[in-house]
Amino acid sequence: MDKPFTRITVKVGSNVLTRKDGTLDVTRMSALVDQIADVRKMGIEVILVSSGAVASGRSEVRPTRKLDSVDQRQLFSAVGQAKLINRYYELFKEHGMTVGQVLTTKESFATRGHYLNQKNCMTVMLENGIIPIVNENDTVSVSELMFTDNDELSGLIASMMDAQALIILSNVDGIYDGPPSAPSSHVIPEIQRVEDIASCIQASKSSFGRGGMLTKTSIARKVADEGITVIIANGKRDNILTDIIQKEALRMNGGETAACTTVPGHSSLSYTRFIPAVQPVSGVKKWIAHSSGFAKGALYVNQAAAELLLSDQVVSLLPVGVIAVKGQFNKDDIVHIVAPGNQVIGVGKSSYSSNQISELMGKHDQKPVVHYDYLYIE
Numbered sequence: 001m002d003k004p005f006t007r008i009t010v011k012v013g014s015n016v017l018t019r020k021d022g023t024l025d026v027t028r029m030s031a032l033v034d035q036i037a038d039v040r041k042m043g044i045e046v047i048l049v050s051s052g053a054v055a056s057g058r059s060e061v062r063p064t065r066k067l068d069s070v071d072q073r074q075l076f077s078a079v080g081q082a083k084l085i086n087r088y089y090e091l092f093k094e095h096g097m098t099v100g101q102v103l104t105t106k107e108s109f110a111t112r113g114h115y116l117n118q119k120n121c122m123t124v125m126l127e128n129g130i131i132p133i134v135n136e137n138d139t140v141s142v143s144e145l146m147f148t149d150n151d152e153l154s155g156l157i158a159s160m161m162d163a164q165a166l167i168i169l170s171n172v173d174g175i176y177d178g179p180p181s182a183p184s185s186h187v188i189p190e191i192q193r194v195e196d197i198a199s200c201i202q203a204s205k206s207s208f209g210r211g212g213m214l215t216k217t218s219i220a221r222k223v224a225d226e227g228i229t230v231i232i233a234n235g236k237r238d239n240i241l242t243d244i245i246q247k248e249a250l251r252m253n254g255g256e257t258a259a260c261t262t263v264p265g266h267s268s269l270s271y272t273r274f275i276p277a278v279q280p281v282s283g284v285k286k287w288i289a290h291s292s293g294f295a296k297g298a299l300y301v302n303q304a305a306a307e308l309l310l311s312d313q314v315v316s317l318l319p320v321g322v323i324a325v326k327g328q329f330n331k332d333d334i335v336h337i338v339a340p341g342n343q344v345i346g347v348g349k350s351s352y353s354s355n356q357i358s359e360l361m362g363k364h365d366q367k368p369v370v371h372y373d374y375l376y377i378e
Helices: 026-041 053-058 069-093 112-127 150-160 213-225 240-252 283-289 303-310 354-360
Strands: 007-012 045-050 098-104 130-136 165-170 229-234 260-262 268-270 272-274 297-301 322-326 334-339 343-349 375-377
Touching: 007 026, 007 150, 026 045, 026 069, 026 240, 045 069, 045 112, 045 150, 053 069, 069 098, 069 130, 098 112, 112 130, 112 150, 112 283, 130 150, 150 165, 150 213, 150 283, 165 213, 165 240, 213 229, 213 272, 229 240, 240 268, 283 343, 283 375, 297 303, 303 334, 303 343, 303 375, 322 354
Parallel strands: 007 045, 007 165, 045 130, 098 130, 165 229, 297 334
Antiparallel strands: 229 272, 260 268, 297 322, 334 343, 343 375
């Protein structure tokens, strides 16, 4: 059977790796390592985005005074990150595999140069058979500059590294068509881009993570729009990762099409699969798509420009369509595109400074303010 992917990103959430008392679940961690090792032996490259540093450090440290949430996160993660990566190192070593640690921050994705430096680092690691283990550097991140959670980080990593799939392992089987606790609710096997499933999603956050299913869905849709298969599954289920790979291989070879089925030798397998877009997306557009949080300003457009940008046409934003400029920014900075009614419809890299656009807006026969190649419409 052919392998369904050549490179995947696997995100393991806090609630998968954490026990009820908040400490690290080493047994679950070991089981996941065994599965990742099996996937690697299939010839599939794996980039692991792992939570668990704070949980790992929590059992090692007894603070001398009461700490606020930021102090706790920094203290526990500083101790726990060393413990966590050492644990991964020893577990993968049993399979004859080497791992490397990549700690990053949201700011590291803000400029194209830093973005490409990170990509190069992980590319070299993969070329040398090393499994990158990625996590946010909680020791230096502060609230306003943090990722929503590792779901957001994993989406960025999958996009940046041109993965064919992003597998998000949570503590639920996927996205349900109602409250997960209700007996009448079922896992939604596949989600198309046009489907409205907001009413199905519970807004509550996980016990130890910073995000929730709304965050996962938002990230999943954005990544799927870039042509990457996204799967949300239950990381606490035995053999979940290898079962998913087997199931996706069956799909690729013309087998079952639903993501809720029986894999030979295993019980019923349920997960939610976001169907990827067919149209390929350039590396620059992938970076732009995940750059909304780095915007230095905003360009307000008229109704005609908004309708053109939201259409299926390949168009750039021209000065004639801009009616207002907000913020001070330079050429090549990231800006939001705002339609009438204060609706943010996209993000792009500005071809001019804010002062230059203020002078050009409303004028015809000018070069684009944001060129199509550097424009992402949400």
